[in-house]
Amino acid sequence: MATIRDVARHAGVSPATVSRVVNGLVGYSDATRTRVEQAVNALDYETDYLARGLKTRQTSVIGVLAPMVSDALASQVMQGIEIAAQEGGYAVMLGRTGVKSTFIASYLRTLRTYRAAGVVLISAVITPEIRQLLGPNIPVISVAISDKSGSPAVAIDDEKAAYDATRYLLGLGHRRIGLLAGDPSSIYVAKPRSQGYMRAMTEARCIPVTTTGTFFYESGAQGLGELLAQDPALTAIFAVSDEMGVAVVNELQRLGRRVPEDVSVLGFDDTSTARHVQPTLSTMAQPLEEMGRTAVTKLLRARNLGPKVMPHRLVERGSTAPPRRTS
Amino acid sequence: MATIRDVARHAGVSPATVSRVVNGLVGYSDATRTRVEQAVNALDYETDYLARGLKTRQTSVIGVLAPMVSDALASQVMQGIEIAAQEGGYAVMLGRTGVKSTFIASYLRTLRTYRAAGVVLISAVITPEIRQLLGPNIPVISVAISDKSGSPAVAIDDEKAAYDATRYLLGLGHRRIGLLAGDPSSIYVAKPRSQGYMRAMTEARCIPVTTTGTFFYESGAQGLGELLAQDPALTAIFAVSDEMGVAVVNELQRLGRRVPEDVSVLGFDDTSTARHVQPTLSTMAQPLEEMGRTAVTKLLRARNLGPKVMPHRLVERGSTAPPRRTS
DNA sequence: TTGTAAGCGTTATCAT
C-alpha cells in the first residue's frame, strides 16, 4: 500500500501537492499534475479513507437501518439505496434494528464514530432520540414511511394510495369489500392505509368490514376467516400487504372459492411474491427501488429535506375482476 | 464528542492509561480503573473507530458482496451475516457486484482502505484476482457455493443434495423425472446440482430429461414446456431453485394438471416463496441464515479455513406425492 | 503501575 508520501517522493513533489492533485483542487501546474498522475499509476496509489475521514471528519459511508434484512420490501429498498450509493462513490453500512428497534442505539453510535455522511431508515420514523444520538452533523432520512411530521422522508401517500385502491375495487362494481389491515402499534403505515380505505368506503356509502393481521403471510388465512365471519358475502378483499394478499388468494382457493370470479383480492407494495401466485395478485405498487435511490440522492444533497411524496400506481393482474351478477 | 485526552484529563491520568482501561488491557490499579470508568461515563466517551483503525490497521468492518441485494437467497444469508456480525461487535459493509461481477474490484479496494476485518462473498467464488485485490491481511470466505477447490467456503454439498432430492422422488415411485436445471455459465451451483440428478437417475436406470432455466421465476414456464415436449408423461419435475419450482407449479395448474396428483414438483433452497404457493412447495432446503452466521464466525476465527459443508434437508410439503397408478 | 512520545496517512493552514 503506497502512501501519499511515497507518491510525493516518486513525483518529486510534496505530499500536499499530491493531495491537491488527487482531490482535484487548484494550485499546481499542468506539468506537476502529469508527474503526480504518473506516480499515482506507477505506485497504484489509493487514498486511505480512514486517514482522510479522520482528518476531514467525514467519510463516504451511508448507514442503512432496516428492521429485518431479509424482508422483501426492505431488500428492494436496499437495492435502490445500494445503486445510488455506488453511483455517488459511497459505501453502504448495513444494520438491523430488530422489529422493536432494540439495536438501533448502538448502530447509530457506530455510524457516528465512522463519521457517516448520512443515514437512511427503512420503515422507521425519525424519533428525537435518533436525531440526538446522531448529533448535528449527520443527516437522516426515512423511507417507506409516510410521515406527517414534515421530517425528511421518501414515501408514497399511504392514505391516498389505500383510498385509490379501494376506489378501484368500488369502480369494478364491488360494494362488499373487506379490509385486511395491519397492526398500527407495530407497523406505522397500517393506520393511514386503514384510513384511506375507510374514507373511500364512507364516501361510497358502503359498510366497512375490517380485521387486523401482521403484514406477514402467516396472518392472511386467519384474517380472511375473520372477515368472512363478519360478512360471508364479501366480493373483494383488500389486504394491505402482498404477503397477506397472497395468503388470502391461497386460502380462498382452498375454501373452494374462485379468484377472481367469486372473490377479488388486492394486495399492497408490489413485491415479487405478487407475481408468484396463480392468479397473479393485483396490487397497489410502491416504487420501492426508486424510493431507495431517491432517499440517497436527497440525503446527499442535504438541503431541501422534508418529505418527498412518491407516486403510487395500481397494478392490475389476475386476482381482481368485477363481482358476479347476484340476484 | 469527547476524546481520549478529555477523559484522561478528567480522570487525572494519561491517555495511555485510558486506552488500557477502555481496551481491557493490563497495567493499572483498581483505583485508576474506577476513576477512568467514571470519567468515561461522565463525558459519554466513545472510542473513535476511524482513529483506532488508522493506528491498528484493522477495523471491525466486515464486507459483504452479493450479486444482487434484493435476491431472496442473498437476503437470507445477509440476515445471518448481520446477526453474527452484530453479536461480535462488527459492522457490515454491503456491496453489490452485479451479476457479471462488474463492480467487485472497486468494492474490494474500498474494503481494503477501510481496513476491513474480512470479506464474505455470497454466491461467488474466490478468484485469484479477488485474493490479490484484497491483499494478504484480509481473509475472505464464500457462502452458498460448494467449492471443490478447498478455498474457504460455507455451503451445502450441492451434488449430494441434488442426488438426495432425486432419490426422494425416486423413492416416492417416480421414474419419469424431469430436471429444470440452471445455466452453469452464470450460476456456479448449477453444474453440481445437475450432476447429482444425473447420478441418481443413472443409478436407478431412469432416462434423464433435462432443460435449462435462469433460476428465476420467469424461466419456469418455458422450462416446463421444454421438458414436457421431450416427455409428456413426466410424473415429477425437479427444479433447482424455488422460484422455478413455484413457476412450474403455477404453469402445471394453468395447463390443467393437478399438483401433486398428476405431477409432483420439487424445488431447491427453501426460500419464503416456497411457502407462498398452493400447494406449498416441497424443496431441498439450505440453512441459509445459518450459513451466513457460520461464515462470519469462521471468518473471524481466521484459522481452520477451508470449506465447511452444511447439512441439506428435504422439506416435504404439498407439491410432492407418489405418482398415480398408470396402466 | 503509569506517562511520554512517536506515529498511522491524510488534509489544511500558513509561508514562500
Place this chain on the structure above:
DNA sequence: ATGATAACGCTTACAA
C-alpha cells in the same frame, strides 16, 4: 504554484 508543519484521535513501545 508549491512546501513545511501541525493536527485528526488513537495505540504502543519505551521509559520511569
